[in-house]
Amino acid sequence: MLAELLTQVTVIIVVLLVGFVPVCIGRRRLRATRHEWRDRMREAAPVAGMVLVVLLANRFTRQRLPDISWAIDWNLTPTFYAIEGEAIIWFQQFASPPVTQYFSFVYIYGYVFILVFPVIAYFALSDTRPLRELLSAYALNYLIGLFLYLLVIAYGPRNIMPTAIETVLYDFRPQYQYLTQEVNHNTNVFPSLHTSLSATIAIFAYRTRDEYPIWFAVAAPLAASIAVSTMYLGIHWAIDVVAGITLAVGTVYAADRLVGRWSLAEDFGIEVDEYAARIRRIAGTSAPTDPPSPAEDDEYGEADGADVEGPSSDEPSTGRRS
Amino acid sequence: MDRIQRLITGAASDQLSITILTLPTDNDRQAIKIARQLEENLKAVGINVRIEPRADAELLQTVLLEHDFDCYISRHPGGYDPDFLYETFHSKFAPEAGWQNPYGFVDTKLDELLERQRSTTGSERKEAIGEALDRLAQTHPIVPICVPDERRLVRTDRFDGWDDHHLGTRLGYLGLEPDENDFEDEVVLNAVITDSSPSRNINPLAAAYRYRGPFIDLLYDSVATRDDDELRPWLAESWEWDESVATITLRSNCLFHDGEPVTADDVKFTYDLLDDTSLGDRDGQSPAPRYRGVGDAVESVTAVDDRTVRMRFGTSDEVGELAFTVPILPKHIWKTAVKDRLENGAEPIQGTWDLVTTEEIPPIGSGPFALTEQEPRSHLRFERFDDHFTRRGYVDLPEPRVDEIAFHVEPNSSAAVDQLEAGNADVTGSILGSETVGDVPDGLELVESESWTFYHIGFNVRNSPFSNLHFRRNVARLIDRESLVADVFNEQASPTVTPVTGEWIPDDLEWDGSAPYAPFFRDETNSGDTGELDIEQAKREFERHGFQYDEDGEYIVRS
Numbered sequence: 007m008l009a010e011l012l013t014q015v016t017v018i019i020v021v022l023l024v025g026f027v028p029v030c031i032g033r034r035r036l037r038a039t040r041h042e043w044r045d046r047m048r049e050a051a052p053v054a055g056m057v058l059v060v061l062l063a064n065r066f067t068r069q070r071l072p073d074i075s076w077a078i079d080w081n082l083t084p085t086f087y088a089i090e091g092e093a094i095i096w097f098q099q100f101a102s103p104p105v106t107q108y109f110s111f112v113y114i115y116g117y118v119f120i121l122v123f124p125v126i127a128y129f130a131l132s133d134t135r136p137l138r139e140l141l142s143a144y145a146l147n148y149l150i151g152l153f154l155y156l157l158v159i160a161y162g163p164r165n166i167m168p169t170a171i172e173t174v175l176y177d178f179r180p181q182y183q184y185l186t187q188e189v190n191h192n193t194n195v196f197p198s199l200h201t202s203l204s205a206t207i208a209i210f211a212y213r214t215r216d217e218y219p220i221w222f223a224v225a226a227p228l229a230a231s232i233a234v235s236t237m238y239l240g241i242h243w244a245i246d247v248v249a250g251i252t253l254a255v256g257t258v259y260a261a262d263r264l265v266g267r268w269s270l271a272e273d274f275g276i277e278v279d280e281y282a283a284r285i286r287r288i289a290g291t292s293a294p295t296d297p298p299s300p301a302e303d304d305e306y307g308e309a310d311g312a313d314v315e316g317p318s319s320d321e322p323s324t325g326r327r328s
Numbered sequence: 329m330d331r332i333q334r335l336i337t338g339a340a341s342d343q344l345s346i347t348i349l350t351l352p353t354d355n356d357r358q359a360i361k362i363a364r365q366l367e368e369n370l371k372a373v374g375i376n377v378r379i380e381p382r383a384d385a386e387l388l389q390t391v392l393l394e395h396d397f398d399c400y401i402s403r404h405p406g407g408y409d410p411d412f413l414y415e416t417f418h419s420k421f422a423p424e425a426g427w428q429n430p431y432g433f434v435d436t437k438l439d440e441l442l443e444r445q446r447s448t449t450g451s452e453r454k455e456a457i458g459e460a461l462d463r464l465a466q467t468h469p470i471v472p473i474c475v476p477d478e479r480r481l482v483r484t485d486r487f488d489g490w491d492d493h494h495l496g497t498r499l500g501y502l503g504l505e506p507d508e509n510d511f512e513d514e515v516v517l518n519a520v521i522t523d524s525s526p527s528r529n530i531n532p533l534a535a536a537y538r539y540r541g542p543f544i545d546l547l548y549d550s551v552a553t554r555d556d557d558e559l560r561p562w563l564a565e566s567w568e569w570d571e572s573v574a575t576i577t578l579r580s581n582c583l584f585h586d587g588e589p590v591t592a593d594d595v596k597f598t599y600d601l602l603d604d605t606s607l608g609d610r611d612g613q614s615p616a617p618r619y620r621g622v623g624d625a626v627e628s629v630t631a632v633d634d635r636t637v638r639m640r641f642g643t644s645d646e647v648g649e650l651a652f653t654v655p656i657l658p659k660h661i662w663k664t665a666v667k668d669r670l671e672n673g674a675e676p677i678q679g680t681w682d683l684v685t686t687e688e689i690p691p692i693g694s695g696p697f698a699l700t701e702q703e704p705r706s707h708l709r710f711e712r713f714d715d716h717f718t719r720r721g722y723v724d725l726p727e728p729r730v731d732e733i734a735f736h737v738e739p740n741s742s743a744a745v746d747q748l749e750a751g752n753a754d755v756t757g758s759i760l761g762s763e764t765v766g767d768v769p770d771g772l773e774l775v776e777s778e779s780w781t782f783y784h785i786g787f788n789v790r791n792s793p794f795s796n797l798h799f800r801r802n803v804a805r806l807i808d809r810e811s812l813v814a815d816v817f818n819e820q821a822s823p824t825v826t827p828v829t830g831e832w833i834p835d836d837l838e839w840d841g842s843a844p845y846a847p848f849f850r851d852e853t854n855s856g857d858t859g860e861l862d863i864e865q866a867k868r869e870f871e872r873h874g875f876q877y878d879e880d881g882e883y884i885v886r887s
Binding site: 007069072073076079081083084087088161164165166167168169176177180181183184187192193 | 347352354364703740752
């Protein structure tokens with residue numbers, strides 16, 4: 007049953023990507039990527055490795071995690087329930103089969119899509135800094151999330167309000183529980199990693215909105231939908247969602263600082279950048295590349311500025327964004 | 329400060345507040361619903377409530393071993409013989425950790441009745457039990473709520489014989505007939521369970537992980553086995569009673585899964601171990617946190633020769649025979665396990681020391697199946713033990729006919745049913761939640777078994793406020809069994825005011841629409857509306873018994 011579900015998710019995500027990648031990323035960036043992927047891989051490899059280690063650690067500790075949590079026995083479920091009561095029931099007034107269909111689709115498929123797409127999109131940028139920042143933010147989200155999961159026992163609202171929520175995901179799609187329990191245990195709802203990772207991605211999408219305006223237009227509502235879906239489907243408390251957003255802001259900030267500190271570009275100075283730029287220029291002589299836009303230079307000041315005008319140069323650059 | 333706190337948590341700082349432990353929706357949808365109903369009524373009469381969901385084993389751990397609770401709502405395994413009341417409520421067990429008297433209940437009159445039912449038989453015993461149940465119904469250490477129907481779904485295309493024996497016992501899994509055409513070589517029975525406990529710990533003495541289910545009885549043999557209403561010889565070929573002494577003859581040439589022979593010495597050792605898990609190492613005894621009542625009935629055990637055991641009981645033979653159902657443990661493994669732990673400096677603290685909580689003692693028994701694989705929270709695999717005595721031609725007992733049984737842990741009842749529908753499993757090993765049994769899906773069959781389990785509220789009478797009888801009674805009066813059975817159980821349960829079932833219930837405690845000693849505070853003025861709580865009457869009753877309300881009369885002030 008799990009294999010079936012995984013296949014189903016994979017197929018849908020691939021279909022979404024096939025449709026979305028060309029539209030959103032653009033042929034030129036993809037063509038450039040074909041030439042530069044080795045360099046970009048090399049630059050992103052340390053961070054990507056980190057994400058992999060965190061994911062593997064999650065994989066192997068998952069079975070043991072609940073036992074340790076119960077040994078610590080810091081059960082915050084009653085506290086969350088005492089504080090917010092049945093607040094998330096508020097979403098039930100909008101409940102209808104299409105809305106439920108939408109949110110359950112978003113919770114499972116939308117979430118996987120929002121996680122996967124920016125990795126591809128940022129890999130398609132000649133500046134790897136957004137990619138590296140995104141990956142470190144993923145890793146940080148997971149690490150801090152896992153730590154809190156270990157520390158805190160919290161059942162989600164559906165586990166304490168068996169009747170109040172008509173739209174519990176696992177009641178009308180019990181099979182989804184196989185999927186989610188592969189990643190998570192039912193005592194791990196604080197914070198909402200669905201929310202924190204989606205919010206993280208939304209913040210990144212905002213910062214790269216000049217490179218990927220379509221992606222920003224998609225990611226922002228999608229991330230919001232995912233956050234709402236966790237409450238609508240009875241999986242998370244509002245507190246978990248707030249904690250998720252806080253975690254997202256914190257990790258984006260931290261990723262900013264950390265990547266700045268240890269990036270190869272800064273450690274090894276200009277030579278690496280120039281070297282990369284030279285390769286790109288050599289590559290450029292044989293195939294037309296999609297040069298980074300000025301906006302990208304603004305946001306991530308270390309990109310090579312030696313290239314020709316970007317496609318969005320007809321719009322005046324507004325300088326550094328906040 | 330008060331106002332802020334009330335705003336945030338809905339309770340004033342001087343308000344009486346209690347915590348209800350129960351299972352989360354995933355584990356037991358009915359228990360949490362009962363808890364929510366009680367919460368609503370408690371709040372209505374001005375008592376603040378915290379509901380704390382805990383997973384199966386963790387709930388039992390807190391209640392049975394740590395005694396760290398106000399009250400809890402869950403299912404009790406009950407028992408086919410009412411003697412389980414002795415273990416559950418006798419005051420001599422109040423200080424111990426385990427299934428024995430977790431409530432800390434002390435009542436000398438009840439003690440006397442519980443002892444009397446152990447030494448009498450027939451109508452005398454029945455009378456003593458009736459009186460004990462009456463006493464329980466008046467003193468409220470627990471509030472029995474209802475006996476849920478015990479239902480399981482099975483697939484009939486690969487195996488037959490589901491109705492032959494109770495599926496909550498070992499016999500339910502023996503004698504099942506595989507349809508040979510459906511299997512190429514290995515015959516594997518796939519069962520789905522919703523309680524992960526056995527996959528996490530299969531120690532027969534670990535109280536928090538042992539609730540119900542056939543797991544221990546598949547792995548370990550016992551002297552006798554329960555088959556419907558009778559006790560049949562199992563590891564024993566036969567036994568004979570002489571006054572209060574039973575002489576047991578064991579079957580010949582039985583082996584443990586590691587090849588060691590099962591002897592009278594192992595049987596004696598098992599009962600000695602139940603009596604004192606430190607095997608006499610310390611002055612004080614450290615009785616096991618399970619089988620306490622039946623273990624207590626045994627006065628002495630002697631191994632007469634390899635195959636003969638003599639057991640002396642301090643009870644009637646009817647109660648004594650209940651001790652024949654405990655799992656017989658291999659001395660060569662458990663004695664070493666005890667010695668190793670004591671040598672390493674472990675303190676044999678009753679009920680909670682390593683021997684009776686660890687998952688590390690090799691799960692070697694002599695039962696019809698041996699454990700081959702155990703993956704926490706995922707699955708357990710058992711493989712047929714070919715040397716088991718039931719496989720001998722001349723033994724007229726159901727024998728294991730499948731090569732392997734796999735128990736897969738599912739997140740909840742509906743997921744378990746899905747696995748059956750998808751053809752991935754043959755039986756729902758755990759009892760189904762009543763939310764999942766509506767129309768029986770095509771190709772599946774519903775098996776209904778006799779049920780001894782009951783939903784109840786258990787009180788920790790060691791601490792205020794549940795140390796107060798009047799408080800317990802008034803809380804009991806907030807329970808509307810009929811509306812719970814209708815709304816929470818879809819009528820798939822019977823209301824009850826006693827922890828026993830069937831013919832043991834005395835006439836005056838038979839459910840007749842109202843609990844005799846603690847009737848629901850029903851709002852009679854609104855007769856069309858059943859399930860309506862008469863808040864004013866309830867508040868007056870709390871007040872009458874010394875519970876003070878705040879000046880606005882809204883909530884009970886903590887004393």
